[in-house]
Amino acid sequence: MTDVILSIRDAVKRYGETHALDRVDLDVAEGEFLTLLGPSGSGKTTLLTAVAGFTQLTAGTVSMRGTDITSLPPEKRGFGMVFQGYALFPTMTVAQNVGFPLKVRGKSKAEIAARVAECLDLVQMGRFADRMPQQLSGGQQQRVALARALSFHPPVLLLDEPLSALDKKLRADLQWELKALHEKLGVTFIYVTHDQEEALSMSDRIVILEGGRIQQEGAPEALYDAPRTDFVANFLGKSNFLDVTVAGHVPGGAACDLAGHPIEIASPAPPPVGAAARVALRPERIALGPEGGEGVPGRIAQVSYLGERAQLIVDTERLGPLLVSRPTWKAAIHPDAGLPVTLRWERDACVFLEAR
Missing domain, CATH: 2.40.50.100 (RNA polymerase II/Efflux pump adaptor protein, barrel-sandwich hybrid domain)
Incomplete structure (x- = not known):
């Protein structure tokens, strides 16, 4: 593995008697497209939100480039996030939505305008800069959400089932676009999905979770060709x-x-x-x-x-x-x-x- 950007060690998250995460250890490489894959309730979203800072671990640590960030609030971690539900501000234009993270960071109007134009071009939404979110399709809104998440040059982009609300053809198109965008930018992607084909087609590495534990991890072809357990063999394909x-x-x-x-x-x-x-x-x-x-x-x-x-x-x-x-x-x-x-x-x- 190349340089490690994120390390999760002995991560535990309990809700009463239920273990959403059960002693999870995971390293994420700089520039990697890592997918957390598993059925509902497997712990994949809990692990992602623990990395983001929205979920506080019961035990264990999250470190970034060797620095413990376990107790750091989400806004101090500097990660970009893209959600299933887009989470765009309905009273702001597309350009204002994308520029918002830069505005709160005190960037100048000129810097914001230049970066907004650059990010919208990245996701092929430049001509929609003056539109309101409600004037866009679901796929277009998700492209805007992606541009906003990338606008402030985050070291890590966290994506929580961002394509699950879209129809099958649009999902397939955006999978290609996301993979190409990752290869172009080199930003570390941590992607959550329950869709096996999505994970196989996009990922550098897949981590399969079930019952709050990592069942197996590896390159897509390695997991598909050499599953270790019944669960992995029947969940991935x-x-x-x-x-x-x-x-x-x-x-x-x-x-x-x-x-x-x-x-x-x-x-x-x-x-x-x-x-x-x-x-x-x-x-x-x-x-x-x-x-x-x-x-x-x-x-x-x-x-x-x-x-x-x-x-x-x-x-x-x-x-x-x-x-x-x-x-x-x-x-x-x-x-x-x-x-x-x-x-x-x-x-x-x-x-x-x-x-x-």
């Missing part, structure tokens, strides 16, 4: 879970018994011989072949057409129902409900999970 017995070790993995089917699973550190283990198998890593081929026989029970992909539920006698995801363009097999098929996958398709 979808997974099938299979129970196997390790029959022996082979170069680069293990020979396993899967409900009577011998399979090999690639792993740098497989469980010991004789161990019962659980593995995750992503739906898109399962190949669909005609009936009678080598593999696991099954029958398509349900088909959901999703445009570029189809999601299938395939009933198998020994493994139960399996979720399969296949491209629809020039598919070798047209997946109709009731069709008998054969399922197979490569030895590196499965991932061993930690024992529960």
